[in-house]
Amino acid sequence: MSRRITPERSSLQIHKLRKQIDYLSNFRSFNRATCLVTMYIPPGASLNEIRNTLREEYGTATNIKDKPTGKAVQDALSRVIAALTGPEAKGNGISIFCGKVQTNKIELFAIEPPEPIAIKLYVCDDHFHLDHLQEMLIEKDSYGIVVIDRSGADFAQLRGSHVKMISHHDSYVPSKHGRGGQSQARIERGIEILADEFFTKMAINTNELFLEKYPVTGIIIGGAAFAQERFAENKALNYQIREKIIGTFNLGYTGHQGIRELLEKSAETLSEVRLIQEKKLVDKFLEHLGKDTGLITYGITELQEALAAGAVETVLLSSEVDRIEVELKCQTCDFTESRISPDKNTFEFEEEVEGSDCPKCPNGRLTITNRTSFIDILSEKALLTGATIEVISTEHESGRMLFDAFSGLAGLLRYAWTSSY
Ligand SMILES: [Zn+2]
Numbered sequence: 001m002s003r004r005i006t007p008e009r010s011s012l013q014i015h016k017l018r019k020q021i022d023y024l025s026n027f028r029s030f031n032r033a034t035c036l037v038t039m040y041i042p043p044g045a046s047l048n049e050i051r052n053t054l055r056e057e058y059g060t061a062t063n064i065k066d067k068p069t070g071k072a073v074q075d076a077l078s079r080v081i082a083a084l085t086g087p088e089a090k091g092n093g094i095s096i097f098c099g100k101v102q103t104n105k106i107e108l109f110a111i112e113p114p115e116p117i118a119i120k121l122y123v124c125d126d127h128f129h130l131d132h133l134q135e136m137l138i139e140k141d142s143y144g145i146v147v148i149d150r151s152g153a154d155f156a157q158l159r160g161s162h163v164k165m166i167s168h169h170d171s172y173v174p175s176k177h178g179r180g181g182q183s184q185a186r187i188e189r190g191i192e193i194l195a196d197e198f199f200t201k202m203a204i205n206t207n208e209l210f211l212e213k214y215p216v217t218g219i220i221i222g223g224a225a226f227a228q229e230r231f232a233e234n235k236a237l238n239y240q241i242r243e244k245i246i247g248t249f250n251l252g253y254t255g256h257q258g259i260r261e262l263l264e265k266s267a268e269t270l271s272e273v274r275l276i277q278e279k280k281l282v283d284k285f286l287e288h289l290g291k292d293t294g295l296i297t298y299g300i301t302e303l304q305e306a307l308a309a310g311a312v313e314t315v316l317l318s319s320e321v322d323r324i325e326v327e328l329k330c331q332t333c334d335f336t337e338s339r340i341s342p343d344k345n346t347f348e349f350e351e352e353v354e355g356s357d358c359p360k361c362p363n364g365r366l367t368i369t370n371r372t373s374f375i376d377i378l379s380e381k382a383l384l385t386g387a388t389i390e391v392i393s394t395e396h397e398s399g400r401m402l403f404d405a406f407s408g409l410a411g412l413l414r415y416a417w418t419s420s421y
Helices: 009-022 045-061 067-083 131-136 185-213 226-232 239-244 257-272 271-293 300-308 346-353 374-385 395-406
Strands: 038-041 094-101 106-109 121-125 142-149 152-159 162-169 217-223 244-250 296-298 314-318 324-330 336-340 366-373 389-390 409-413
Touching: 009 106, 009 131, 009 162, 009 389, 038 045, 038 067, 045 067, 045 121, 045 257, 067 094, 067 106, 106 152, 131 226, 142 185, 142 257, 142 389, 152 185, 152 257, 162 185, 162 257, 162 314, 185 226, 185 239, 217 226, 217 239, 226 244, 239 244, 244 257, 257 300, 271 296, 271 314, 271 395, 271 409, 296 300, 300 409, 314 374, 314 395, 324 346, 324 409, 346 366, 366 374, 374 389, 389 395
Parallel strands: 142 217, 217 244, 314 389
Antiparallel strands: 038 094, 038 121, 094 106, 142 152, 152 162, 296 409, 314 409, 324 336, 324 366
């Protein structure tokens, strides 16, 4: 059986994209003229056709009056054409940013974003066009919504600010207000059994909906007269569903009106979901640290070693860790060196080292031949060993501490492991 489940985008993917956008927004064309190329190519698009179009653009660029600008456009186009290999755009498609920038070098960046590119765009400007990538940063987590009481249940899904109604179910459980009489107690017991059966049926429905059909990050449940709590405790609810329940709320309404009321009441809870997850992760780290279980590690060197050894289950990466490693080469002699930037302002760091003096020969100047972001180095290692990376924001106290006291890098381990250092 094969089922396609839309993967939820990880905190790492979003973090990485945000950093890339920040970085690319620094670039301007070398002469302030329109010679920086931005391209968005959706998945499945024919690269043959696109290469042909770019060759035509190359020809048209000979008409540009300012010769240095025309040459820069043509150089950028040649680089893009060479970078677009294969018959069609794979995966989520590709976005390309290329041109002669303020350092007078021709830079080329190709980014496969975390979700499919939905537009086809070629534009030449004095800066890169990043709007389409920017849109992907908008919250995409979705939440399952259940409003239930003895009379019926409603299911919906919340994504961003959009609510999709999924289904409504009537219970046909009679009301408890009987007319009295001898058989009243027996009737009430019967009604209770019917109500239980309805809740169980709805629990099974919840499992099917929110684990399979509409996989969600979290679930909120609302109801009247404690029905929501009774439902949340129903034994037929899958344990994975139980773990996703982020709140139960008492409501005055049922049906669609109940869903609206539930959204209002849970707004604060929802905005804190990621925050709570992050705090839990840091707490877990601190608990192991306090108890000295040996099941954690921290620091750049230690973490990388533990990752390489396959000992890391989860990497906690502070959102402020923003290092890059650059390969430098002298333009005159054979001197090469790799350097790691300090946190923040990797763009400034690059500007600083590009063209700096060679320590080996008298007139040599260093140039950057390769750059790798620390996030990429980490993700590659994590991917090889099945570790997950969780990006922890520094906007809350726990996250702030992770950055200040543990250099923003920690690992929850699969087994006790000690560094060889
Ligand atoms: Zn040199």
